[in-house]
Structures are given as structure tokens and as C-alpha cells.
Amino acid sequence: MNPAKCCSGAKTCEPAYLDNNATTQVDSKVVETMLPFLTEHYGNPSSIHKFGDPVGKAIEHARTQVQRLMGAEHPSEVIFTSCATEATSTAILSAVEAFPERKEIITSVVEHPATLQLCEQLQRKGYTIHWIAVDNKGRIDMDAYAAALSDRVAIVSLMWANNETGTIFPIRGMAEMARKHGILFHTDAVQVAGKVPIQVAGSGIDLLSLSGHKFHAPKGIGALYLRRGAKFRPLLRGGHQERGRRAGTENASGIVALGMAAELAIDAMQRDSARIAMMRDRLEHGLLARVPNSFVTGDPSQRVPNTSNIAFEYVEGESILLMLNQLNVAASSGSACTSGSLEPSHVMRAMDIPYTAAHGAIRFSLSRYTTDDMIDRVLAELPGIVERLRMISPYWDPEQNAPREEVFEPAFG
Amino acid sequence: MWDYSEKVKDHFFSPRNAKAVEQANATGDVGSISCGDALRLTLKVNPDNDTIEQAGFQTFGCGSAIASSSALTEMVIGKTLDQALALTNQDIADYLDGLPPEKMHCSVMGMEALHAAIADYRGEVFEDDHEEGDLICKCFAIDDVMIKKVVSQNKLSTLEDVIHYTKAGGACAACHEKIEWVLEECVADYDSNAVAEPAESPASIVERIHRIEAVLEEVRPQLQADGGDVKLSDVEDDMVFLSLTGACSGCGLSGATLAMIEQKLSEALGEPITVYPVGAAPASTPLQVVGGAS
Known part of the structure; x- marks a missing residue:
């Protein structure tokens, strides 16, 4: 295994960034829009003088842009936050405080840690958490969900799409079911915002979180949708900003950027979604055809x-990523070793993916900046990387170039 | 991304001896697939002089697991079995110019594969004492299994105790909440076990002094190793007067030493004890109370 040369067999040496579910490139139009709010428009929007005025107006304009992306009825239903983690925490803790007599929460086992760890913390404090399971394709157990709904539940919090596999939960139907029981419904829409139309108005969704940097806004800005009339308690107190629902001086440049990114996303969804899906499918089919013992995880x-998440059996994800990185290709993995947690991704485990495959699951996530050339690079390089690593894997028989027939069972586990 | 040393990267991108040794006469299979690491080490040992002539590895794992395996094979070739057995996982990590704390288990896996292979060659049964839990303290690489063990053995109850006994949480402090969760679990455990224990009758003064001396005997070797010693001076109710002598007197860590002894005495006597240091031979300043829990 020689040190990998950059771009062997590929046309260019441009980086192939295929980790857009982690974060995205900021659109240059977004940067252009936000810059004046870091320079000449430095006023506090709460001020009465002419320095604050344009900032306040720009924030309200951004609110309508985000409202349109969410498909909300009123601009005032949009609350700007520092990130989606804050939005999600605000939603769940608000419900807990607004309905103190309700001591149960419904969520799923495949949520983002922002939800998972907050619910674990509430569990420690005595809340009953209904952890709804998923099947081997990451589809939620609807029977268990229906059975958990009751007037003891303060809030349902479920992700719209999974960050690792891209699998979509039937959020609209689930929100309707919660509404029939008078339960607040929150969805973490971080991985759908800017990818598929949302339209919260008229749905049973009461609260929705999104994050700017997942759709070409900068990091440090998110938003919470709060349906008008839904009972709410703020997380941050001490200011009238955001109608007293989120105290703290506004991140004006971030908010303006989020607004512009939302506006661009509405157009881009129309224009680019089909092209992105085609590239994703070409990558996926190409890899499955070129690499034996590999399969797609989640529900295609x-x-x-x-998003495409492919498990390459008998190799470990971090090793694949390190070798891809040498070739200027960026992707991510649910492998234990990339996180330091020593356990493979909770999403892979929830879907009952065998350990020998879960550790080798690689997520490719595209954006409107992804090119066919990038896909070609991965198709050219990845099969060789997997093969090199399999050749030194104790689960692989290098002579047969196939999984070892006798079972490899190491001591201790 | 991990901060891997150049040496780790070199052994990952250009692994040495990444193959099964032909006609190997020793094989060690170790690893934990749930943790994402598994390693087969094959050796060819010369039976005339017990020297490792060839070594090869096959590893399923991350960059540092492959690099640790590769380093291990380089390190053991040419060594006798006894020389090889003297290697520690720290030696593997040092050979690679260090590993991130979360990745130290990769070097442990290498060492265990070696032990397993040598046991295989000698026809012995490989006993692994490998335990691995959730990593709690990343600064010192201490997991929950280790913390639980120390907490329950010493009946610890506070975060400070855990830092003092295990070092976990002693640096960046990011894991303090997790340590407290582990403590909660342990305390809940021994609370439920404690119910059955009958209340002991108060010990006589002779019995108390025996127990105190026993504790001092237990800690003495540690102090002597650092050139110091400890002597019981007096006992009065819940107050125990000790004199630290030799290198201990005037040592900046004597406060910590006394706190450790105080903890152990409280456990041995089953009541809260306060330790007071007594100045060594030349009568100097009046006794000072060392911040003890009374």
C-alpha cells in the first residue's frame, strides 16, 4: 500500500467535498448580503436612532424569507436562535415547563444528540421517555408511536430526516396524530430544510428547528418555528428581542445571511434537487456495482x-476516510473511531446493522456545489481503497478476494 | 480530525508486514468488533532459541489500529519471546510518537495480540483481563469501568474523591458531569446493598488503634518509597494525630497525603475521622488543622 497520490486517474485536483450534511459552503451571495452588517450597519436593532433602523428592517425582511422557506403563516412565527441545537432545546424545555403536569416525552432512538442527550438528561430528572425504535431500514415503528400518545405526554420531538442515512420520517401524519391528543409536536428539520419543501402552515407541526449552515448560510445561526397560539416558555430570558421569546441582542449579520440563504434555497430546490439526486444515485449505483459486499443503509x-450512506463490510470507516482525505475527498462515517466514543453510530445500531458493516458505513452528502467530476473521482478511487483495506482485514481472505470462510472470532469483546 | 503523529500516518499509509506469515507457528486473535477493532497477529518463532523471525498482522480498524499493529510487528521481529513479552502498550505508543488518548486502546490491542500469540505458541491459555467501558476522562484516558471500580472499592462519594483517587477529571474538567453520573449509579448500588449490613457496635479503644495502625501499615510503603514515613501520635474521640517524617515533612503534597489517610481511616473505623498533623521531633509551631471534614 503506497502513499496515495492525489488525483490519480482523475481530471482535476479540486477538493471533492461530499460532507454537506455536516456543513456546507457559504453561498457567495449570502456573504455579500451579510457583510454590510459587520461593517457600516453595526447599530443595535433595538436602538431608536438611525444606526439601529436599517438593522431592524433587515432582520424583519430576513424573517419573511425564513417564513417562506418554512411555509409558515406569519413571519412572527419565526424565532432566530444561535443554532438548531438551541432551537431544539428551547422547544423541548419550553413544553416541559409549559405543561408541568405532563411527565412524558416521545422521541426516537435515532435522533441527533441535541435531542437524545437532552431527553436522557430529562430522564435522569424523572421524566418517562418513550424511545420509539426503527426497523432495519430506519423506518419508525408507527404502532409503538401510536401506543405512546396520551395526555401525559408534554411533547413529541422527532427528526424529519436522519442526518446519517437521509431517511425521512412521515412527519405530517405523525404530527396529525399528536394533535388529536392535544400534544405539542416538534420536528428537527435540520436535514430537510433547503432540501425538500416543508410547509408547516396547516400541518400539525407546532415547533420546527432548522440550522443555517446546512443550507449555505454561515455557522452560528438557526431558527425555531413556533406556531401562533402554541404555549411557549423562553429558554433565554432577559430581553425583549424576538418578542421576548429569545432574549439576547440579535446576530444581525447571521440573521440577514440566513434570510438570503433561505430565499436562495427555495429557488435551488426547484432547480437543483433533481440534478443532485441523479448524481447521488449515480454515485450509489456505481459504488454498489464496483465494490462487492457493500449495501445502502436506511430507506432509499x-x-x-x-444523501447516500453505504456500508462497506469488513473494513473500518476511519481508515477509508483517511485514505479519501489523502486524495482530497471529504466524506464522513458513523464509525466509532471517528468520534472517539468507541461505539459505532447509534443510528447504525438502531437499524441492527452488523458491527462488521456498521463500522464501515460511509456517508456521502451532496449539495448544489457538487459536480459530476467529484462523483467520478470517488467512483475511480474508492473501490481501490476498500480493496486495499480488505486485503489486510482479518475478516477477508486475500487469496479468494472474498470474506473468509472460517469465522474470525477474536478473544474478548 | 485526529491529531496523528507523522509516524502514525507513515505506518497507516505504508503498513509494514501487513500479511499472514506463511508457516506461522503462533497466532493471536484479539479485538472487539463492537468497538471496531480486531487484529490477527501471526509469528514465526525459531524453536531453537525462541526468537521471533517473522511477524505479520491483519487488522480491521481505524488508522491508529493499523499503525499500532504495523509498529508492533516491527518491534518484535528479532526479539526473543521473553524480550517481546516485556513490551508494554506504552512502548508501542512511544514508538509511534504518541497516540491520542482515545486511541490508546489500539496499542493495548497490539500488546494483547502479542500475548495471545505467545500463549498460543507455548500451548497456554490466553487469559485476557481486558475491560473497556465508556471513556469518561479524555485527558487521562479513564473509562467508567475504572471509575466504578475505584469508587466502589473505596466507597467514594464526591467528585473531588474521584479526581483524587483516579485523576479522572483532574485536567480540563469537561467530564465532571459524567463523573457525577457514574457516582450516582455507584452510590445507588451501595445504598441498596447497605440495607442488609447489621449495625456494628462501637469499637473499643484498643480495637480502634489496631485499625488505625493497620491503615498506616497499608500506606507506609508508598510514603517510604518517596523517602518519608508516618507515625501515630495520639487518638482522641474522632481526632487522630499523626506525624509525617522524613521527606514527608515539609512536602508540598503532605496535605493531600493526610487527606488520603483521613479518608482511609474514616472507612476503616466506619465514622468520620479528622486527621491532625503533629510537627516532627523539634517542637516548632503549634498544631495546625488541615482542612478536614469533621
């Missing part, structure tokens, strides 16, 4: 258009 029939 219910999936956001930009």
Missing part, C-alpha cells in the same frame, strides 16, 4: 435527495 425509497 424515503430519503432526502442529497
Whole structure:
């Protein structure tokens, strides 16, 4: 295994960034829009003088842009936050405080840590958490969900699409079911915002979180949708900003950027979704055809258009990523070793993916900046990387170039 | 991304001896697939002089697991079995110019594969004492299994105790909440076990002094190793007067030493004890109370 040369066999040496579910490139139009709010428009929007005025107006304009992306009825239903983690925490803790007599929460086992760890913390404090399971394709157990709904539940919090596999939950139907029981419904829409149309108005969704940097806004800005009339308690107190629902001086440049990114996303969804899905499918089919013992995780029939998660059996994800990185290709993995947690991704485990495959699951996530050339690079390089690593894997028989027939069972586990 | 040394990267991108040794006469299979690491080490040992002539590895794992395996094979070739057995996982990590704390288990896996292979060659049964839990303290690489063990053995109850006994949480402090969760679990455990224990009758003064001396005997070797010693001076109710002598007197860590002894005495006597230091031979300043829990 020689040190990998950059771009062997590929046309260019441009980086192939295929980790857009982690974060995205900021659109240059977004940067252009936000810059004046870091320079000449430095006023506090709460001030009465002419320095504050344009900032306040720009924030309200951004609010209508985000409202349109969410498909909300009123601009005032949009609350700007520092990130989606804050939005999600605000939603769940608000419900807990607004309905103190309700001591149960419904969520799923495949949520983002922002939800998972907050619910674990509430569990420690005595709340009953209904952890709804998923099947081996990452589809939620609807029977268990229906059975958990009751007037003891303060809030349902479920992700719209999974960050690792892109699998979409039937959020609209689930929100309707919660509404019939008078339960607040929150969805973490971080992985759908800017990828598929949302339209919260008229749905049973009461609260929705999104994050700017997942759709070409900068990091440090998110938003919470709060349906008008839904009972609410703020997380941050001490200011009238955001109608007293989120105290703290506004991140004006970030908010303006989020607004512009939302506006661009509405157009881009129309224009680019089909192209992104085609590239994703070409990558996926190409890899499955070129690499034996590999399979797609999650539910390909219910999936956001930009995500593909492929498990390569008998190799470990971090090793694949390190070798891809040498070739200027960026992707990510649910492998234990990339996180330091020593356990493979909770999403892979929830879907009952065998350990020998879960550790080798690689997520490719595309964006409107992804090119066919990038896909070609991965198709050219990855099969060789997997093969090199399999050749030194104790689970692989290098002579047969196939999984070892006798079972490899190491001591201790 | 991990901060891997150049040496780790070199052994990952250009692994040495990444193959099964032909006609190997020793094989060690170790690893934990749930943790994402598994390693087969094959050796060819010369039976005339017990020297490792060839070594090869096959590893399923991350960059540092492959690099640790590769380093291990380089390190053991040419060594006798006894020389090889003297290697520690720290030696593997040092050979690679260090590993991130979360990745130290990769070097442990290498060492265990070696032990397993040598046991295989000698026809012995490989006993692994490998335990691995959730990593709690990343600064010192201490997991929950280790913390639980120390907490329950010493009946610790506070975060400070855990830092003092295990070092976990002693640096960046990011894991303090997790340590407290582990403590909660342990305390809940021994609370439920404690119910059955009968209340002991108060010990006589002779019995108390025996127990105190026993504790001092237990800690003495540690102090002597650092050139110091400890002597019982007096006992009065819950107050125990000790004199630290030799290198201990005037040592900046004597406060910590006394706190450790105080903890152990409280456990041995089953009541809260306060230790007071007594100045060594030349009568100097009046006794000072060392911040003890009374």
C-alpha cells in the first residue's frame, strides 16, 4: 500500500467535498448580503436612532424569507436562535415547563444528540421517555408511536430526516396524530430544510428547528418555528428581542445571511434537487456495482435527495476516510473511531446493522456545489481503497478476494 | 480530525508486514468488533532459541489500529519471546510518537495480540483481563469501568474523591458531569446493598488503634518509597494525630497525603475521622488543622 497520490486517474485536483450534511459552503451571495452588517450597519436593532433602523428592517425582511422557506403563516412565527441545537432545546424545555403536569416525552432512538442527550438528561430528572425504535431500514415503528400518545405526554420531538442515512420520517401524519391528543409536536428539520419543501402552515407541526449552515448560510445561526397560539416558555430570558421569546441582542449579520440563504434555497430546490439526486444515485449505483459486499443503509425509497450512506463490510470507516482525505475527498462515517466514543453510530445500531458493516458505513452528502467530476473521482478511487483495506482485514481472505470462510472470532469483546 | 503523529500516518499509509506469515507457528486473535477493532497477529518463532523471525498482522480498524499493529510487528521481529513479552502498550505508543488518548486502546490491542500469540505458541491459555467501558476522562484516558471500580472499592462519594483517587477529571474538567453520573449509579448500588449490613457496635479503644495502625501499615510503603514515613501520635474521640517524617515533612503534597489517610481511616473505623498533623521531633509551631471534614 503506497502513499496515495492525489488525483490519480482523475481530471482535476479540486477538493471533492461530499460532507454537506455536516456543513456546507457559504453561498457567495449570502456573504455579500451579510457583510454590510459587520461593517457600516453595526447599530443595535433595538436602538431608536438611525444606526439601529436599517438593522431592524433587515432582520424583519430576513424573517419573511425564513417564513417562506418554512411555509409558515406569519413571519412572527419565526424565532432566530444561535443554532438548531438551541432551537431544539428551547422547544423541548419550553413544553416541559409549559405543561408541568405532563411527565412524558416521545422521541426516537435515532435522533441527533441535541435531542437524545437532552431527553436522557430529562430522564435522569424523572421524566418517562418513550424511545420509539426503527426497523432495519430506519423506518419508525408507527404502532409503538401510536401506543405512546396520551395526555401525559408534554411533547413529541422527532427528526424529519436522519442526518446519517437521509431517511425521512412521515412527519405530517405523525404530527396529525399528536394533535388529536392535544400534544405539542416538534420536528428537527435540520436535514430537510433547503432540501425538500416543508410547509408547516396547516400541518400539525407546532415547533420546527432548522440550522443555517446546512443550507449555505454561515455557522452560528438557526431558527425555531413556533406556531401562533402554541404555549411557549423562553429558554433565554432577559430581553425583549424576538418578542421576548429569545432574549439576547440579535446576530444581525447571521440573521440577514440566513434570510438570503433561505430565499436562495427555495429557488435551488426547484432547480437543483433533481440534478443532485441523479448524481447521488449515480454515485450509489456505481459504488454498489464496483465494490462487492457493500449495501445502502436506511430507506432509499424515503430519503432526502442529497444523501447516500453505504456500508462497506469488513473494513473500518476511519481508515477509508483517511485514505479519501489523502486524495482530497471529504466524506464522513458513523464509525466509532471517528468520534472517539468507541461505539459505532447509534443510528447504525438502531437499524441492527452488523458491527462488521456498521463500522464501515460511509456517508456521502451532496449539495448544489457538487459536480459530476467529484462523483467520478470517488467512483475511480474508492473501490481501490476498500480493496486495499480488505486485503489486510482479518475478516477477508486475500487469496479468494472474498470474506473468509472460517469465522474470525477474536478473544474478548 | 485526529491529531496523528507523522509516524502514525507513515505506518497507516505504508503498513509494514501487513500479511499472514506463511508457516506461522503462533497466532493471536484479539479485538472487539463492537468497538471496531480486531487484529490477527501471526509469528514465526525459531524453536531453537525462541526468537521471533517473522511477524505479520491483519487488522480491521481505524488508522491508529493499523499503525499500532504495523509498529508492533516491527518491534518484535528479532526479539526473543521473553524480550517481546516485556513490551508494554506504552512502548508501542512511544514508538509511534504518541497516540491520542482515545486511541490508546489500539496499542493495548497490539500488546494483547502479542500475548495471545505467545500463549498460543507455548500451548497456554490466553487469559485476557481486558475491560473497556465508556471513556469518561479524555485527558487521562479513564473509562467508567475504572471509575466504578475505584469508587466502589473505596466507597467514594464526591467528585473531588474521584479526581483524587483516579485523576479522572483532574485536567480540563469537561467530564465532571459524567463523573457525577457514574457516582450516582455507584452510590445507588451501595445504598441498596447497605440495607442488609447489621449495625456494628462501637469499637473499643484498643480495637480502634489496631485499625488505625493497620491503615498506616497499608500506606507506609508508598510514603517510604518517596523517602518519608508516618507515625501515630495520639487518638482522641474522632481526632487522630499523626506525624509525617522524613521527606514527608515539609512536602508540598503532605496535605493531600493526610487527606488520603483521613479518608482511609474514616472507612476503616466506619465514622468520620479528622486527621491532625503533629510537627516532627523539634517542637516548632503549634498544631495546625488541615482542612478536614469533621
